[in-house]
Amino acid sequence: MRVSGSDAVRIGEAISRRKLSPRQLTRATFCDNQGEPIDDGLAVAFRASASYTGEDVVELQGHGSPVVLSMLLERCLELGARMARPGEFSERAYLNGKLDLVQAEAVADLIASGSKSMARAALRSLKGEFSRRITKLDEEIKAIRVQIEASIDFADEAEAFLDAEGVEVRLRALEAKIEAVISEATCGAALSKGLRLVLAGAPNVGKSSLLNRLVGLERAIVSAEPGTTRDILNEQTLIAGQQVELVDTAGLRSTLSEVEAEGVKRARAAIAEADVRIDLWDASRPETRGVWPPAEAGQIVIEVMNKQDLVATKDTSCLGISAKEGAGLGELSREIERQVIVAHGEPTFLARTRHLEALKHCREALAMALREHQSSNALELVAEALREAHTALAEIVGLTTTEDLLSEIFRNFCLGK
Numbered sequence: 001m002r003v004s005g006s007d008a009v010r011i012g013e014a015i016s017r018r019k020l021s022p023r024q025l026t027r028a029t030f031c032d033n034q035g036e037p038i039d040d041g042l043a044v045a046f047r048a049s050a051s052y053t054g055e056d057v058v059e060l061q062g063h064g065s066p067v068v069l070s071m072l073l074e075r076c077l078e079l080g081a082r083m084a085r086p087g088e089f090s091e092r093a094y095l096n097g098k099l100d101l102v103q104a105e106a107v108a109d110l111i112a113s114g115s116k117s118m119a120r121a122a123l124r125s126l127k128g129e130f131s132r133r134i135t136k137l138d139e140e141i142k143a144i145r146v147q148i149e150a151s152i153d154f155a156d157e158a159e160a161f162l163d164a165e166g167v168e169v170r171l172r173a174l175e176a177k178i179e180a181v182i183s184e185a186t187c188g189a190a191l192s193k194g195l196r197l198v199l200a201g202a203p204n205v206g207k208s209s210l211l212n213r214l215v216g217l218e219r220a221i222v223s224a225e226p227g228t229t230r231d232i233l234n235e236q237t238l239i240a241g242q243q244v245e246l247v248d249t250a251g252l253r254s255t256l257s258e259v260e261a262e263g264v265k266r267a268r269a270a271i272a273e274a275d276v277r278i279d280l281w282d283a284s285r286p287e288t289r290g291v292w293p294p295a296e297a298g299q300i301v302i303e304v305m306n307k308q309d310l311v312a313t314k315d316t317s318c319l320g321i322s323a324k325e326g327a328g329l330g331e332l333s334r335e336i337e338r339q340v341i342v343a344h345g346e347p348t349f350l351a352r353t354r355h356l357e358a359l360k361h362c363r364e365a366l367a368m369a370l371r372e373h374q375s376s377n378a379l380e381l382v383a384e385a386l387r388e389a390h391t392a393l394a395e396i397v398g399l400t401t402t403e404d405l406l407s408e409i410f411r412n413f414c415l416g417k
């Protein structure tokens with residue numbers, strides 16, 4: 001249990017009935033207001049200058065039963081504390097200048113990360129790598145602004161301040177750098193959502209059998225009768241260290257059955273929305289190959305031949321597996337991992353949509369500055385566009401924010417962080 005605020009140490013000492021020295025674990029019996037023991041544990045205090053929130057913090061470590069914890073919580077409330085809102089510790093850390101906004105968001109992303117590469121990317125953001133990139137770009141914008149605004153203020157000596165060609169070169173270089181950050185941040189944004197992997201193919205090729213294999217349990221009905229699956233089936237699983245939503249669909253064919261036709265319609269919709277598609281066919285029935293709709297832009301499509309146990313000679317034109325015998329599944333998972341990394345790259349940063357929008361806004365403002373500079377040479381307009389570019393970047397790290405944005409960000413944290 002974590003308590004933060006100016007009274008934290010008083011509360012911690014009252015509960016543990018011991019004096020708490022900063023950054024030192026103290027063995028204590030936590031007691032209620034009658035002096036009756038609640039739990040036996042460890043207490044530690046942090047001074048405001050060296051705590052997570054930037055305020056005095058006390059942490060009580062007990063045995064963790066929900067009953068014991070609620071008694072401990074009750075005691076804290078009696079002593080004047082109140083329940084924290086979700087994300088409030090991180091919000092206070094931000095308000096006290098311990099974290100910038102990108103770092104605070106990275107805390108939530110690290111907790112929610114669905115793969116090792118996402119966790120690594122979130123940690124990089126938490127340690128400030130993304131913020132440093134943004135701050136560096138902002139400093140470059142500021143340097144150009146200073147030069148331009150100085151030459152507005154001292155118009156007579158403008159020549160002395162302004163090297164027109166130099167400004168253009170620097171603006172172009174900045175634009176390219178923003179572009180690079182956008183593309184690195186975009187791949188992080190795609191992965192942070194988690195991947196949707198859809199199994200697509202003709203009836204009876206083994207889609208449901210493959211889903212069951214990949215999740216490791218008999219989730220979907222499998223039968224020799226074509227047209228078994230009708231509803232869309234979703235199952236969360238981990239493939240190659242990545243959180244994946246696996247989707248099983250009805251077999252694609254034209255049919256007179258109204259129910260099955262609805263299933264096929266839903267299958268096509270799910271296939272269109274997939275990040276990764278596994279186009280499955282049956283080795284013993286070559287006619288099941290090629291029933292798949294064309295790929296959507298940016299979609300990863302992996303063609304897989306199932307039931308390779310039924311044919312003597314292997315078709316090497318695509319990956320072969322046997323869902324029934326469990327053969328080839330390791331290769332399939334490696335192929336998925338390889339293609340996802342080729343398509344999205346290992347994300348450098350786990351950028352959020354909010355960051356991307358601000359980066360794009362900054363890029364537009366820079367393009368505007370460049371246009372004004374080339375066409376009219378009206379320095380006021382160039383300066384104005386640069387001011388806008390700066391504001392967009394400042395929003396990312398939280399130098400300028402609104403109440404609404406803050407509550408939106410911290411509301412999505414879990415309790416106690």
Ligand SMILES: Nc1nc2c(ncn2[C@@H]2O[C@H](COP(=O)(O)OP(=O)(O)OP(=O)(O)O)[C@@H](O)[C@H]2O)c(=O)[nH]1
Nearest residue numbers: 203204205206207208209223227228229251323324
């Ligand atoms: N020999 C062999 N049979 C398989 C294999 N995979 C699936 N089957 C069989 O093929 C039949 C159809 O499997 P399903 O998994 O239900 O196929 P489906 O693609 O989900 O079929 P629909 O839901 O009807 O579209 C079942 O009898 C499975 O046992 C395989 O690798 N080898």
Ligand SMILES: [Mg+2]
Nearest residue numbers: 207208228229
């Ligand atoms: Mg099925």
